[in-house]
Amino acid sequence: MVSASIQFVGDPFVDAGVAVLEYRIGKACSEFTPSDLSKQADELEEIYSNRSWTGYLTVHFPNSCWCNATMSADKKKQQRDVLLRSFEAAVLPGRICVYCGKPAQHMADRSTIPLLTGAVTMTAGSGGEPGLAVCSACQYATQFYPLATLKVNGKPLFWWTPQHDWMFSLTSDFAKRVVKIIEAAPDQVPSLKWPSTRLLETAEAVFRQSQASEEQLPLVDLVGCHATNFNSDPDYEEIRIRRGVLEFLRGAQQYSAYRVIRDSAWEKIIPKRGKAATEEEKPDRGRRNFLYEELGNQLRSGADRGINVLRRFFTPQAGREPGVFELACLFSRKVLDMTEGQVEAIKTLADQIAESKKAEKYLGRIFKSTKFKDYLRTLTEISDRMKRADEAPIATETILRAFDLTNEDDAWIRDGSLVRELILLRLIEKIPRERLQSLPEPPLEDIEESED
Secondary structure (H helix, E strand, O other): OHHHOOOOOOOHHHHHHHHHHHHHHOOOHHHOOHHHHHHHHHHHHHHHOOHHHHHHHHHOOOOOOOOOOOOOHHHHHHHHHHHHOOOOOOOOOOOEOOOOOOEOOEEEOOOOOOOOOOOOOOOOOHHHOOOEEEOHHHHHHHOOHHHHOEEEOOEEEEEEOOOHHHHHHHHHHHHHHHHHHHHHOOOOOOOEOOHHHHHHHHHHHHHHHHHHOOOOOOOOOEEEEEEEOOOOOOEEEEEEEOHHHHHHHHHHOOOHHHHHHHHHOEOOOOOOOOOOOOOOOOOOOOOOEHHHHHHHHHHHHOHHHHHHHHHHHHHHHOOOOOOHHHHHHHHHHHOOOOOHHHHHHHHHHHHHHHHOOOHHHHHHHHHHOOOHHHHHHHHHHHHHHHHHOOOOOOOHHHHHHHOOOOOOOOOOOOOHHHHHHHHHHHHHHHOOHHHHOOOOOOOOOOOOOOOO
């Protein structure tokens, strides 16, 4: 049965095509019928005949029947039938499909499946023959993957994950957006920017949809595939969204402070001099979100980016929006892998300082200390002064736990600047802002500016 042939195989291009088909047909792939696939083949031919698609398909399937202007009409029809209507084609002796393991029926090249060798130019090929052995089902599914790709920086951007619910939801969201983009620009598919923004705004939208329907999506790693099959510069990049980032985004939905931080991070559109913003120049879904971009950098650059996220987005809202410190702690735990015990120690330490009668006198000293050892010594001195003032001193154990140290002589500190920023956030929340007017700027030596 053909219906059993279309399946998820673990390859981004094939799986994206299968997810598109599930979205379009409205069935699980195991329930597809020959009639379903025949209808989709006819509709795909109609869609790809659109002028905007003809140009866009050159970065997906160059020199193929979809976009080769020099190919004759007969040859185009012949190749399209091979791609979309060859389920009953004879198998190749001794060959199996590299994607699903079933008997292969075709030797595919880069004009039909991205990032393969050319039809006659071989860089590598099993059995000394150019191309890749595939079955008709996997080849068929791959033809549909462009329908769920956004053109970002000139390259297709699409989703992949082995978790079915996420794969279906994310691909469906992109597919809907592609339809709207094509309707708005029938002559040419516009190129958007900022792949991290495009991915994270979609992931968040899917979270909101799942919460509205009371369907809990599992927390897994997701992959944004940013690839081009263009002849002169084929390229493939994976933008990984770790489970911890998803866990943060899911937990952040309950905080009004997060919505303020996220919404204020959208790039402002500045109209050209001398005229008001037109509809095209008004804020739209192609804008950059600076928070999303920093989270994207976070994924690629490691935990050292965390201090930049806190200082740039969280600290300015501290004391203005309730829950900023809790939100920052959620970010630190889920994205930066800070322990619950460390977060609690930071909170305890900051609260003790804020509740002291001489809190104002301590603040300047705390944030003038630029070196870690000086900062640690300052906290110890503050604790001694609190004790002499008959206030509960800060326990040495609390200081050590806050900085994830094993003892007072431990010289290695992974995220001292991050801890200092969390302490500052908590103090701003606990102490009225009018008492913070003379507070010096915190040290900026390890802020790293983002690239535009």
